[in-house]
Amino acid sequence: MKESQISTGKHIDGKEIFALTLKNTKGSVVKIYNYGGIISEFTVINAKGESQDIVLGFDDLDGYLTEEYLAAYPYLGAVVGRFANRIKDGRYEIDGKAYQMDKSLHGGIKGFDRKVWDILPTIDPSVTLQYVSPAGEEGFPGNLTVQLTYKLSDDNELILDYRAFTDAPTPVNLTHHTYFNLDPDKGSVAGNIHRIPASNYLKQDADYVPTGELVPVAGTMHDFLAPRAIGANWNEDEGYDQSFVLDKPYGEFGMASETFDARSGLLLSVYTTEPIAHFYTAKHLRVNGGKGGRNYGPADALCVETQHAPNSVNLRDFPDTILRPGQEYHQTTVFQVTVRK
Template sequence: MKENQISTGKIIDGKEVFAVELTNIRGSKVKIYNYGAIVSSFIVKNAKGEDQDIVLGFDDFDGYVNEDYLANYPYMGAVIGRYANRIKNGRFTIGGQDYQLDGNLHGGENGFDKKVWDILPTIDPSLTLQYISPAGEENFPGKLTVQLTFKLSDEDELILDFHAVTDATTAVNLTHHAYFNLATKGGNVAQYHHRMAASRYLEQDEEYIVTGNVLPVEGTIHDFLAGKPIGQDWNPEEGYDQSYVLDKAYGQMGLASETTEANSGLKLEVFTTEPIAHFYTAKYLDVTNAKGGKDYHKFEAFCVETQHAPNGINIPEFPETTLSPGETYLQTTIFKVTS
C-alpha cells in the first residue's frame, strides 16, 4: 500500500484541508479527507475487471461544504462522534450530573463530521487522523482525544481503527457513515442480497429511539440471518433504519453483514469488534450534483454503521458507552470487498 497527500487549498477553522489517497497492489484506491474523516471514494475492480467506485460522494471537496448539501445533510462518508445515532431527548446523566446536548443525532449540531482533523505521521503507509474535542463541546463533559487510522490492505480491506482517551468521564460511541452502492450504474438497492449476522434487533419507538427492549428477528421483516433481497420484506416507504445485535462475543472481531450485487459481482463484507450494526437504506438521502453530476435519491445506498447501542447511555442493561480517565476506547471495523 502507498499513500499520497494532496492539499485542497481550503482552510476551515484555521486548518488546511487535505485529501489523502491510499492505494494497494491491486490498484484499488481510497480517498479520505481530513475534514470529517470523510471517505470520499473507494475504487475497486468489479467482476468485469472494471474500476468501480462503491461509495457515494462528491468529485471535489467543495461539495461537502455546499449550503444546499448541508441543508439536507446525510453525513455522507463521515466519521460520527462523540455519540453515534440517537440519544433520547439529547439527554443523559453521568455521575449524578445531567447533560443536555445541542442535538440528539450523531453527536449534536457540530460533531466530529464537521471538524478538520490533524494528520499524524505514520511509519507504514496508512493514514492516522486525530481530533481533540474540548470539554463542553456540544455540551459533552471531558476533553476527548480521538485517533482514527485507515489502512487499505492488498486484499481490498479498508480497515478503520479507533482509539480514544478522556480526562473526565464522558459518553463515547463512534462510527463511520459511508454510503455504499455496489451497482455499476448506481440506483436503488432493493435487489441487493443482504445478510446480517444477527438473530436479535433493538426495538425503536416512533422517533427511532432505542427503547431497551431486545427482540428476536425471527418472523419479522428484520430477519436477514439467511440472507435475502433488501427490499423483499421492507416497507417501501420506510426501508430500514434499524440496529441489530450481532451474534458474537462482546469485543470479538466478527462478521456484521454481507451484501452482494449481482451485475457487478461485488460483495461487501463488514467485520467489527463492536456489538451493534445499524443498517440504514438511505430513506432521507436527497443530494444533487454529486459525483459525475448525478443526483442521489432515497434507497440508492446502504450503510452498515458499527457501534454500541444507540441511546445505550440511558439504558443501564446495555454495554457501557461511557469512558473514564485511565480507560481506552478501542474499535476496529473492516470493510472487505471481493468480486
C-alpha cells in the same frame, strides 16, 4: 500499499484540508479528507474488470461544503461522534450528574463530521487522523482525544481502527457513515442480497430511539440471518433504519454483514469488534450534484454503521458507553470487497 497527501487549497477554522489517498496492488483506491474523516472514494475492480467507485460522495471537496448540502446533511462518508445516532431527548446522567445536550443526530449540531482533523505521521502506508474535542463541545464533558487510522490491505480490506482517551467521564460511541452502492449504474440497493448475523434487533420509539427492548428477527422483515434481497419484505417508503444486535461475544471481532450485487459481482463484507450493526438504506438521502452530477435519493445506497447501541448511555442493561480517565476506547471495523464471478 501507497499513500499520498495533496492540499485542496481550502481552509476551515484556520486549518488546511488535504486529500489523502491509499492504493493497493489490486488497483483499489481510497481517498480520505481530513475534513470530517470523509471517505470520498473507494474504487475497486469488479467482476467485469472495470474500475468501480462503490461509495457515494462528490467529485471534489466543494460539494461537501455547499449551503444546500449542509442544510440537508446526510453525513456522506463522515466520522460521527462523540456519540453516534441518538440519545433520548439529548439527556443522560454520569455518576448522578445530569447533562442536557442538543437533540441533534450523531453528536450534535457540529459534530466530528464537520471538524478538520490533524494528520499524524505514520510509519507504514496508512492515514491517521486526530481530533481533540474540548470539554463542553456539543454539551459533552471532558477533553476527548480521538485517533482514527485507515489502512488498505492487498486483500481489499479497508481497515478503520479507532482509539480515544479522556480526562473526565464522557459518553463515547463512534462510527463511520459511509454510503455504499455496489451497482455499476448506482441503481437501488433493493435487489442486493444481504445478510446480517443477528437474531435480535432493537425496538425503537417514534423518534427512532432504542427503548432497551430486544425483538427477535424471526418472522419479521428484519430477518437477514439467511441471505436475501434487501427489498424482499420491506416497506419501500421506510426501508431500513434499524440497529441489529450481532450474534457474537461482546468485544469479539466478527462479521457484521455481507452484501452482494449480481451486476458487479462485488461482495461487501463488514467485520467489527462492536456489538451493533445499524443498517440504513438512506430513507432521508436527498443530494443533488453528486459524483458525475448524479442526484442521490432513498435506497440509492446502504450504510452499515458499526457501534454500540444508540441511546445506550441511558440503557442500564446495555454495555457501558462512558469512557473514563485512564481507560482507552478502542474499536476496529473492516470493510472488505471481494469478487464473485
